[in-house]
């Protein structure tokens with residue numbers, strides 16, 4: 001197959017923050033002398049007390065330690081707001097576009113942001129939140145979500161945003177896991193013309209938490225909600241009498257900024273910890289270079305605040321750079337599939353950053369909904385979350401970018417804090433489906449999955465690891481540093497293990513081939529198959545289950561569950577529906593199984609291990625190549641599963 005390459009336009013090569021020569025020179029400097037390189041880059045922030053050392057990191061077995069700018073002090077909110085007041089007080093910081101297409105957008109200036117974050121900070125303090133305390137933000141896409149994140153940063157509290165699509169059980173587990181004493185939420189969350197009852201979900205979650213956990217409720221719709229006097233606090237009432245001024249706390253560069261729970265290969269989500277100085281330096285620098293952000297431009301990242309992309313590229317990176325960031329409460333198909341293009345036209349969006357699954361969903365509606373909108377403001381397009389298939393890439397390039405906008409396919413993870421492998425618009429010729437080349441300071445390596453040997457040929461395939469630290473790297477798993485070392489630094493000693501498989505082509509370009517662990521990627525969201533399994537086995541009718549991913553035209557991967565029922569339970573469509581409802585209630589709608597196959601037995605080794613490789617193949621409808629099945633305890637199980645397979649596409 002001939003792969004077409006798309007070089008940067010001459011205009012971008014001449015005017016972007018980096019062209020090929022700058023990239024090569026800066027990359028070389030970043031890896032040969034990281035102290036000088038990052039010491040210089042960190043000057044993009046305002047420090048209260050300057051740091052005297054830059055990089056102090058080790059990936060050595062049993063001594064993993066990551067520290068950047070260790071003795072410096074700063075405040076993230078002051079960097080995202082206060083310092084811009086000098087010249088940008090009246091510039092829009094956040095354009096908020098509500099779900100209702102008939103409602104007006106709000107333009108929140110940097111001065112407004114300063115005052116609203118100040119009020120939120122004082123409200124949090126009034127509720128007893130102190131430096132180092134954890135605050136759960138169970139928030140939809142409203143400005144108050146950003147205010148609350150920045151308010152925590154301002155007073156030195158640690159926020160943990162829980163995606164508003166998660167169930168009460170998932171929320172409760174995160175309140176308990178982080179030891180939070182306060183949950184901030186809204187009454188309801190409008191989205192796509194429907195309303196999620198967030199406050200009542202939070203009520204249900206708190207039934208499983210300490211009695212002293214408080215709740216702060218932001219009014220979004222004003223619909224009636226239940227109220228527990230003494231536990232629940234009305235944000236709007238408290239903010240009305242709160243001062244807009246709050247002195248930012250002086251935080252150490254390595255003080256935690258936030259915890260974000262993400263799926264791993266066990267049933268327990270991990271609390272990924274990011275800190276202050278390195279994270280913000282990295283989020284700001286990548287936002288500027290990857291999107292070639294220029295002052296005055298309107299930048300739109302469609303990610304929800306509940307995911308890491310919403311942290312680094314909706315809130316922290318853009319605001320640290322004094323950008324105008326657009327926050328959209330709704331979904332791209334409401335009221336119709338032209339909504340995104342209406343927003344681009346109305347707000348003259350220059351940079352549009354979204355997920356391949358959203359592109360595929362919109363592409364399925366054809367070009368019709370795009371026509372009639374003026375997309376000429378667009379300059380740069382970006383994708384994140386999963387590999388992008390060439391069809392979707394081409395549609396994005398031609399129908400949305402009109403062939404004039406480079407597409408930056410950014411590969412990174414919750415753990416990495418910011419982009420690690422990505423094109424730069426003025427520097428990197430792109431190839432559809434490849435995240436291309438490493439960002440400054442990032443040294444990817446491809447290891448042989450069995451021997452762990454570094455593949456030194458340019459063209460290679462294996463597991464993707466990173467050789468040395470970068471400032472945005474996660475520091476630990478909340479409350480479990482041993483798990484941090486085990487998950488990321490024990491399979492391949494001396495490297496950070498990403499969990500992704502990868503191919504490097506003859507030009508040195510990286511092509512992510514997907515997860516090599518039991519994590520699947522559903523609509524760009526990470527889901528541990530073990531999490532879905534533990535939800536399913538908690539159902540009284542289920543004896544055993546195995547969950548795998550399979551190719552899905554829109555979602556990238558769908559969720560395929562093999563279910564063995566308890567003795568005496570009969571398979572039925574009603575039970576299937578009931579199991580689906582059950583999983584949605586246990587985890588949330590993003591974990592909804594797409595296909596459930598009744599399995600009288602699961603293929604196991606003689607030692608009782610489920611052979612997932614075989615289950616994956618059957619789910620992929622690729623059972624001609626099952627590989628070695630000689631170690632199976634009962635090979636006839638496999639024939640039954642093949643015969644009754646649910647995916648015949």
Ligand code: 6R9
Pocket residue numbers: 262307308309383384385386387388409410411412413414415435498499500512514515521524525526
């Ligand atoms: C930012 C984010 C991380 C996993 C990652 C990989 C997949 C993300 C990708 C991509 C191919 C890209 N992934 N970006 N795969 N190309 N451009 O998505 O974080 O939710 O933690 O997911 O997503 O498998 O390991 P997170």
